[in-house]
Amino acid sequence: MYGKGLLKGLWITFKHSFEKKDLVVRYPEQMPHLQERFRGSLAFDFEKCIACGICIRNCPNNVLSMETAKDEDSKKKKLMQYTIDLQYCMFCNLCVEDCPTNSLYFTHDFELSQFHRDDIKRVYHRPPELDQQEAAQKTSDQDTQTAADDKKEKQLRAMINAINKNPQKVLARVLDGEEQVEVLAAVLMADEKKLARMAEMMITDKEKAKKVALAFVKKELKEREKGGDQ
Amino acid sequence: MEHWFTDIAQALVNWLMGLGLSAGWADFVLLIVQWLCIVMIVTINVIILIWLERKVSGFIQLRLGPNRLGPYGAFQTIADAIKLLTKEDIIPSRTDKWIFMTAPLFFIVVSVMLYAVIPMGDGMQVVDFNVGLLYFISIGSLSTICLLMAGWGSNNKWSMLGAMRAVAQMISYEIPLAISLLGVVMIAGSLRLSDIVVAQGNIWFVLLQPIAFITYFIAATAELNRGPFDMPEAEQELTAGAYTEYTGMRWALFFLAEYTNLVAVSALCATMFFGGWQGPGLPSWLWIIIKTYLIMLVFMWMKWTFPRIRMDHLMSFSWKILLPVSLANLVLTGFGLEFFKWMGWW
Numbered sequence A: 001m002y003g004k005g006l007l008k009g010l011w012i013t014f015k016h017s018f019e020k021k022d023l024v025v026r027y028p029e030q031m032p033h034l035q036e037r038f039r040g041s042l043a044f045d046f047e048k049c050i051a052c053g054i055c056i057r058n059c060p061n062n063v064l065s066m067e068t069a070k071d072e073d074s075k076k077k078k079l080m081q082y083t084i085d086l087q088y089c090m091f092c093n094l095c096v097e098d099c100p101t102n103s104l105y106f107t108h109d110f111e112l113s114q115f116h117r118d119d120i121k122r123v124y125h126r127p128p129e130l131d132q133q134e135a136a137q138k139t140s141d142q143d144t145q146t147a148a149d150d151k152k153e154k155q156l157r158a159m160i161n162a163i164n165k166n167p168q169k170v171l172a173r174v175l176d177g178e179e180q181v182e183v184l185a186a187v188l189m190a191d192e193k194k195l196a197r198m199a200e201m202m203i204t205d206k207e208k209a210k211k212v213a214l215a216f217v218k219k220e221l222k223e224r225e226k227g228g229d230q
Numbered sequence B: 001m002e003h004w005f006t007d008i009a010q011a012l013v014n015w016l017m018g019l020g021l022s023a024g025w026a027d028f029v030l031l032i033v034q035w036l037c038i039v040m041i042v043t044i045n046v047i048i049l050i051w052l053e054r055k056v057s058g059f060i061q062l063r064l065g066p067n068r069l070g071p072y073g074a075f076q077t078i079a080d081a082i083k084l085l086t087k088e089d090i091i092p093s094r095t096d097k098w099i100f101m102t103a104p105l106f107f108i109v110v111s112v113m114l115y116a117v118i119p120m121g122d123g124m125q126v127v128d129f130n131v132g133l134l135y136f137i138s139i140g141s142l143s144t145i146c147l148l149m150a151g152w153g154s155n156n157k158w159s160m161l162g163a164m165r166a167v168a169q170m171i172s173y174e175i176p177l178a179i180s181l182l183g184v185v186m187i188a189g190s191l192r193l194s195d196i197v198v199a200q201g202n203i204w205f206v207l208l209q210p211i212a213f214i215t216y217f218i219a220a221t222a223e224l225n226r227g228p229f230d231m232p233e234a235e236q237e238l239t240a241g242a243y244t245e246y247t248g249m250r251w252a253l254f255f256l257a258e259y260t261n262l263v264a265v266s267a268l269c270a271t272m273f274f275g276g277w278q279g280p281g282l283p284s285w286l287w288i289i290i291k292t293y294l295i296m297l298v299f300m301w302m303k304w305t306f307p308r309i310r311m312d313h314l315m316s317f318s319w320k321i322l323l324p325v326s327l328a329n330l331v332l333t334g335f336g337l338e339f340f341k342w343m344g345w346w
């Protein structure tokens, strides 16, 4: 019969209109269930970013931009400010995918509308804690430096003392033969600078100390010969 | 309750005549007041109808429809109306300005003119025309011209295409519409709408003329450009047909006129087939409102159930099925009437 399908359709919609309407998410009261990889607004982790600029070069819409400055001490690039102008973002994921440190990531926040256009833009300033942290890092570095210096000097002084006290025994480490050792001891006792140099070398580089010691002895012997001639 | 409105009108006339106006002038003032009332009725109806339409479509599609503003979202249309009123009126530069600008005005005026003859209760008719039905049908077909004006004036191919579809469709469906109503006229023996209502005192004409009712209903759906016959708008193909270039209040006027037509055609349907304002218990004006709204609900129900049909199917359906059927119904009615008279039952 003609029109049977029409009546069937009408009956279906009639039934539907009395069904319970629980297919809809009543959004402001009820949040929709978002999948894990849902791309909501873009967020940025200032501390992780290494200011490499890969994200900025990859963004097709020029959403991202940053300001950097050169760190005076380490001569490294340092991030001062990072801007996400979200109104142009098409959530293509290119920046997130390419960030080597995962500083950029998508959140589940999808309520992006703002009353003013400028409010859409997100500007991340360099957090002051980061500077403080860096400063703290630097002073601690210096401390270890001075500590090392102290240690070296102590060693040096100990070495000089040892040479002064017992030249034969200590200098035997760099030279063979008692005669030579005696000559070297005489040279070093005469010149404090040479003594300090020799002591330092003996601590840091024994081979070099041996060579220098030999050179000293030869020179001294020569001079003595000359003096003997006169 | 029954005579509230007629009493108010009578009191108004009496009061004006008491002020020293002649009867003619008093009637004239009454006419203006009646028109204002009609405009008010139309506006309120449209606000309710748009809300209803959205609710019905939502329910049918397993949604909730508007439900934020006011109880059950009832104030949503009011907010929309305010939005449309305050919107910028954009007139594209290459349009035929006068035609573009006046089309919505003509459309709404034509739609409101339909209400002049509709009996909205016992004795509640602006003009009780002796050819009321003829007036209704001829004024109703004027809206075709307004749509053509809108399409032509927009100077946009989609608008033009939509308007041409509207004209082809509305003129084709005008014929079965008029012919199906003729059967009722033959039985009632009058073109005066109040006579037709009175003639249904014993039995509704929907029972005597079921085929005419079905053809009228289908043709009226097409006349109103409502789904499944909304080819002229067909937003998937023509954006919004003739309305594409309209914004703000002008567009709202078209919208208003469409729903105004819907109310008018449903009220005519109630008048012609469902006994008009006659009914037990309740006052007559309430009966016509109830009947009209029930018919409009069916219109909405159909719109949100059936898919849109193709343009060529639409035309061939009108000329090859609806027209022969309504003509056959007319012939059958004539024979039936003669037979009944011959048997002495009429």
Ligand code: SF4
Binding pocket: A042, A058, A059, A060, A061, A062, A063, A064, A088, A089, A090, A091, A092, A093, A094, A095, A096
């Ligand atoms: S998601 Fe795409 S458009 Fe948005 S900031 Fe990243 S690269 Fe640019």
Ligand code: SF4
Binding pocket: A048, A049, A050, A051, A052, A053, A054, A055, A056, A098, A099, A100, A101, A102, A103, A104
């Ligand atoms: S790619 Fe990552 S690390 Fe490099 S500048 Fe962008 S956010 Fe920073």
